[in-house]
Amino acid sequence: MIRAAAARLEGHARLTPLLSSPFLDEIAGRQVWVKPECLQHTGSFKFRGGYAAISALEPQIRARGVIAYSSGNHAQGVALAAKMHGIEAVIVMPQDTPRLKIANTRAFGAEVVLYDRENEDRGAIGREIAETRGLSLIKPFDEPEVIAGQGSTGLEIARQARALGITQADVIVCCGGGGLSSGVALALEAEAPGLRVRTAEPEFYDDTARSLQSGWIESNARRGNALCDAIVTPQPGDLTFPILKRLAGAGLVVSDDEVLQAMGHAFNWLKLVAEPGGAVALAAALFRANEIEGDAVIVTITGGNVDPGIFARALDRLR
Amino acid sequence: MIRAAAARLEGHARLTPLLSSPFLDEIAGRQVWVKPECLQHTGSFKFRGGYAAISALEPQIRARGVIAYSSGNHAQGVALAAKMHGIEAVIVMPQDTPRLKIANTRAFGAEVVLYDRENEDRGAIGREIAETRGLSLIKPFDEPEVIAGQGSTGLEIARQARALGITQADVIVCCGGGGLSSGVALALEAEAPGLRVRTAEPEFYDDTARSLQSGWIESNARRGNALCDAIVTPQPGDLTFPILKRLAGAGLVVSDDEVLQAMGHAFNWLKLVAEPGGAVALAAALFRANEIEGDAVIVTITGGNVDPGIFARALDRLR
Numbered sequence: 001m002i003r004a005a006a007a008r009l010e011g012h013a014r015l016t017p018l019l020s021s022p023f024l025d026e027i028a029g030r031q032v033w034v035k036p037e038c039l040q041h042t043g044s045f046k047f048r049g050g051y052a053a054i055s056a057l058e059p060q061i062r063a064r065g066v067i068a069y070s071s072g073n074h075a076q077g078v079a080l081a082a083k084m085h086g087i088e089a090v091i092v093m094p095q096d097t098p099r100l101k102i103a104n105t106r107a108f109g110a111e112v113v114l115y116d117r118e119n120e121d122r123g124a125i126g127r128e129i130a131e132t133r134g135l136s137l138i139k140p141f142d143e144p145e146v147i148a149g150q151g152s153t154g155l156e157i158a159r160q161a162r163a164l165g166i167t168q169a170d171v172i173v174c175c176g177g178g179g180l181s182s183g184v185a186l187a188l189e190a191e192a193p194g195l196r197v198r199t200a201e202p203e204f205y206d207d208t209a210r211s212l213q214s215g216w217i218e219s220n221a222r223r224g225n226a227l228c229d230a231i232v233t234p235q236p237g238d239l240t241f242p243i244l245k246r247l248a249g250a251g252l253v254v255s256d257d258e259v260l261q262a263m264g265h266a267f268n269w270l271k272l273v274a275e276p277g278g279a280v281a282l283a284a285a286l287f288r289a290n291e292i293e294g295d296a297v298i299v300t301i302t303g304g305n306v307d308p309g310i311f312a313r314a315l316d317r318l319r
Numbered sequence: 320m321i322r323a324a325a326a327r328l329e330g331h332a333r334l335t336p337l338l339s340s341p342f343l344d345e346i347a348g349r350q351v352w353v354k355p356e357c358l359q360h361t362g363s364f365k366f367r368g369g370y371a372a373i374s375a376l377e378p379q380i381r382a383r384g385v386i387a388y389s390s391g392n393h394a395q396g397v398a399l400a401a402k403m404h405g406i407e408a409v410i411v412m413p414q415d416t417p418r419l420k421i422a423n424t425r426a427f428g429a430e431v432v433l434y435d436r437e438n439e440d441r442g443a444i445g446r447e448i449a450e451t452r453g454l455s456l457i458k459p460f461d462e463p464e465v466i467a468g469q470g471s472t473g474l475e476i477a478r479q480a481r482a483l484g485i486t487q488a489d490v491i492v493c494c495g496g497g498g499l500s501s502g503v504a505l506a507l508e509a510e511a512p513g514l515r516v517r518t519a520e521p522e523f524y525d526d527t528a529r530s531l532q533s534g535w536i537e538s539n540a541r542r543g544n545a546l547c548d549a550i551v552t553p554q555p556g557d558l559t560f561p562i563l564k565r566l567a568g569a570g571l572v573v574s575d576d577e578v579l580q581a582m583g584h585a586f587n588w589l590k591l592v593a594e595p596g597g598a599v600a601l602a603a604a605l606f607r608a609n610e611i612e613g614d615a616v617i618v619t620i621t622g623g624n625v626d627p628g629i630f631a632r633a634l635d636r637l638r
Contacts, residue, residue, distance in 0.1 A: 017333070019358065023426065038590040039338065107342065267630070271357040271592040271623030304590030308634035311586070315627035315634075 001144060002151035002187050005052035009152050012084060013048050014040050016153075018160045018298070021269035024282075029289045031296040033164070034282065035157055036272050038304030042108070044230070044278070045153055045180055045302050046077030046140075052149025053138045054081045062087055064134040069122055071097040072230050073303050074140040079110035090135060092126045098307070141179030142237035150180040154187025157298060161192055168194040169294045172252060172281040174302040175199035175208050176231035178240030184300075185247040195298070197248045200284040202228040202256060202277075207235045208244065209251025217241055227256045227310070230277030230303055252284035252291060259283050263314035266301060275306035320463060321470035321506050324371035328471050331403060332367050333359050335472075337479045337617070340588035343601075348608045350615040352483070353601065354476055355591050357623030361427070363549075363597070364472055364499055364621050365396030365459075371468025372457045373400045381406055383453040388441055390416040391549050392622050393459040398429035409454060411445045417626070460498030461556035469499040473506025476617055480511055487513040488613045491571060491600040493621040494518035494527045495550035497559030503619075504566035514617070518563065518570045519603040521547040521578060521595075526554045527563065528570025536560050546575045546629070549596030549622055571603035571610060578602050582633035585620060594625035 016039050024032040037045035054066055065088030068078040075091045082089035089110040093102060094117040102112055113129065115122050130137055139146060157171060171188060173181040178199070185197040199208045205226055210218040219235040226232045236244065254262075259276050262283035266274040274282065281299040285292065335358050343351040356364035373385055384407030387397040394410045401408035408429040412421060413436040421431055432448065434441050449456055458465060476490060490507060492500040497518070504516040518527045524545055529537040538554040545551045555563065573581075578595050581602035585593040593601065600618040604611065 014336070014338075017336075017358075019333075023423075026426075036590075039336075043590050104342075107345075264627070267592055267627070271355075271362050273586055273590040273592060308583070308586070308637045312631050312634050315631050318627045 001148040002155060002183060005145065005148035006152035006155050008055040009048060009051055009149065012051055013152065015156060016040060018164070019270055023269045024265060024286070027265070027286050028297065030294065032285050033296060033298045034270060035153065035298065035300045036270070037153065037300055037302050038272055038274055038278055042073065042076040042080050043303055043305045044073035044077065045150060046073040047080060048152055049146035049149035049179055050074065050077035050138060051081035051084065052152070053143060053145040054085055056145040057136055061136055064136070065089060066138050067092065067126055067130045067135040068138045068140070069126055070140060071101060073305055075105045075110070076108055078138050079105050079108035083109035090129055092122050141177030142239045144239065147179050147183040147240065149183070151183025151187040153180065153300070154184035155191060157184065158188055158191035158195065161195060161298060166296050169296045169298055170198045170249065170292050171195050171298045172198045172200050172284050173300050174231055174278055174281045175201050176277070177233045177237045178208060178244055179237070180300070180302060181248065182240040182243035185243055189247055197244070198292070199244065199248055199251045200281040201231065201251060201253055202226060202259060202280055203253050205232045206251065206253045207233070209253050211236050211241060212244060212248060212251045215245065228259060228277040228280060230275055230305070231280065250291070252288050254280055254283040254287060258287045260314045260317050262286055263311065264318040267314065268318065272301060273304040273306065273311065274301045275303045276310065278303040320467040321474060321502060324464065324467035325471035325474050327374040328367060328370055328468065331370055332471065334475060335359060337483070338589055342588045343584060343605070346584070346605050347616065349613065351604050352615060352617045353589060354472065354617065354619045355589070356472065356619055356621050357591055357593055357597055361392065361395040361399050362622055362624045363392035363396065364469060365392040366399060367471050368465035368468035368498055369393065369396035369457060370400035370403065371471070372462060372464040373404050375464040376455055380455055383455070384408060385457050386411065386445055386449045386454040387457045388445055389459060390420060392624055394424045394429070395427055397457050398424050398427035402428035409448055411441050460496030461558045463558065466498050466502040466559065468502070470502025470506045472499065472619070473503035474510060476503065477507055477510035477514065480514060480617060485615050488615045488617055489517045489568065489611050490514050491517045491519050491603050491616060491618045493550055493597055493600045493619055494520050495596070496552045496556045497527060497563055498556070499619070499621060500567065501559040501562035504562055508566055516563070516567045517611070518567055519600040520550065520570060520572055521545060521599055522572050522574050524551045525570065525572045526552070528572050530555050530560060531563060531567060531570045534564065547578060547596040547599060549594055549624070550599065569610070571607050573599055573602040573606060577606045579633045579636050581605055582630065583637040586633065587637065591620060592623040592625065592630065593620045594622045595629065597622040
């Protein structure tokens with residue numbers, strides 16, 4: 001499924017490079033290779049899963065359109081993927097979503113439906129629209145075709161690592177619900193068995209790390225208002241977790257301050273804009289070196305959709 | 320020479336992609352394609368020229384080492400290119416160069432020689448070191464092998480434009496001494512004659528635009544302390560200007576405020592860090608639309624080496 005998804009994505013998703021800097025190597029104490037999915041269409045890897053899922057629908061089903069619940073990267077990824085297929089996308093978002101994100105999602109051609117987070121049930125709203133209009137729901141991570149689409153990142157990493165002569169390394173993936181981590185883990189299992197996925201999460205939202213440790217799906221006590229909002233989910237997915245349990249190493253956890261520092265290093269040494277949730281893997285490579293194995297490490301920067309005010313905080317840490 | 324330089328650079332320079340965003344297209348009123356040389360090694364296109372010039376030296380001459388005068392991107396480009404060739408590089412810099420730039424140049428393996436801008440003649444200092452140690456001078460732009468190295472960017476643009484079906488377009492290049500603009504102009508003349516170079520400069524430092532208009536090399540009245548410091552040179556080069564005069568269209572000129580806005584747009588829509596001098600071409604594409612021809616425009620982002628404090632000013636313009 002991952003190979004099929006990658007074939008459908010070819011010519012539509014960007015093949016992101018592997019970048020490096022001697023300054024990052026110095027900090028991490030090993031070679032650091034960065035897969036910048038912030039350079040992907042819509043500024044995050046989520047475009048891959050959205051496009052893969054939409055392109056996998058039966059044509060007559062797809063023609064009716066799709067629906068997604070998201071205020072963030074998944075919304076924009078699904079919106080653009082739908083536009084590229086010439087179909088309608090409805091995105092259900094909380095009323096208090098920052099206006100710029102709503103405007104961007106609309107600019108990608110989607111119809112945005114707002115709901116009141118306190119008093120309305122987004123599931124009920126979405127289901128009614130979907131049923132009335134015959135729309136297909138594109139889930140953000142716990143969906144095989146979405147995992148397959150995100151896994152195309154792993155096929156690229158396997159090929160790029162091979163070209164660099166890297167056969168043994170940890171591949172650190174920023175982890176929310178686990179769609180990208182599990183997809184990459186499956187791709188590496190098949191194409192580069194010496195590369196092993198390690199999930200990276202912010203502290204207090206380390207559900208995957210704790211789940212990997214206990215062997216059971218664990219939840220976060222804290223909800224919402226996190227710096228790394230793009231990757232804060234209540235718990236790992238029912239489909240994604242068993243994959244990670246079988247294939248991933250121990251989960252890595254970093255602090256918000258380390259995330260801001262990593263964003264500054266991406267600015268300084270890679271000239272890339274990383275969003276907080278997209279910088280946790282780089283933070284882990286730089287500041288958890290003794291929990292990582294091997295002479296080289298590969299990290300994803302999963303997105304770059306960050307408000308200027310938050311990015312300014314990362315810049316302040318450099319001064 | 321450009322083709323030969325490109326062949327020597329293969330596997331050493333990064334092949335940067337052409338990126339786009341529907342939001343930039345919307346502002347510019349046409350398709351905008353961005354060549355992000357901020358993602359090049361050392362954060363600017365200058366690595367290409369430094370590497371090309373060093374790799375073109377006779378082996379026994381090269382083995383003695385190289386010298387360059389620069390406090391900026393050329394310094395880092397030459398330093399890393401020398402390191403890759405396993406040879407010494409001496410970089411002559413003013414004492415008041417920001418410490419981070421000195422540290423970075425040293426980190427790329429170069430020996431940094433500082434001089435007092437007020438009381439010492441850098442030419443005399445450099446000549447003495449070069450003669451004593453037998454070092455080859457790598458000039459920043461007015462040197463055929465440097466122009467050829469920068470021109471490799473133009474060969475990539477020609478190939479990438481062809482793959483996108485773009486046969487007629489202006490190619491806007493951030494212009495200081497004209498090494499990149501003239502190299503790209505020559506590459507396009509040979510490989511994509513429907514693509515035409517347009518230089519972009521900041522106002523008050525528009526020596527190339529005025530020179531193109533008068534047909535003679537004109538100088539800037541203002542010196543130093545410019546926002547776009549990386550591309551502020553007194554006047555076009557003796558080698559570069561005749562090439563631009565023959566091949567380039569009218570020069571484009573933008574304000575500092577437009578440059579800061581363009582940096583913000585690169586942050587928002589491309590997730591790229593552009594330095595002020597590296598953002599003038601994008602600013603011209605966005606804010607001088609009526610001086611540009613065609614349905615598509617290609618712009619270079621020539622570098623990303625910007626201080627956090629200046630980048631924060633660009634972010635402030637977004638809020």
